[in-house]
Amino acid sequence: MLLYILLCLEIALRVAIEVRERRLTQLRGGVFAVLRLIPLVNDIVPLPENRREPQKTQFVEKHEEGHRVLRHSILRNLMKVAFLMVAVWFLAAMVTRWNSSFFEAILWLHLVAIPFRYFFNWYCWTQEFEADAYAFKEVGKQKAKAAMQELAECEIPYTKFFASIYREHPTVALRSQRMLKKVVGGR
């Protein structure tokens, strides 16, 4: 019973987030916005981030180099493996110790994973800020600013709040604020 109350609560909260986002960005969410409301489905729905692919500027190249030098993908993957292991343990415990059905165990996992996903996004954001700081040091302020303007034009605007829940990448507005102490694009 508790499980289904929590799932209804999740849907209600996601509807509220979606309505807020549509109101603030004045952009339509399309079919993905509907899919984001449905538990389990919303775990696999992709979030489009760009209208068109940004140019490979020197800043972008140095940003990628920053990820490599700082070994970000290894750390990210280690964290994913750790989450996966805990998830498998959780499912096994639900089914064997607490006698829940496999389907209900999956639904519980979906619910308890929500704060972990939020934490994972936050961790990814810190990596992006680190890679930005690396690139900024390499190419200088002028090129960093130009790159942020280019990225802002390519980006689909999301609010900070929405991005913190659904995006693995911080918005250009947040990145430029962090790096240039000035907001470029976004809202």
Ligand SMILES: [Zn+2]
């Ligand atoms: Zn990056």
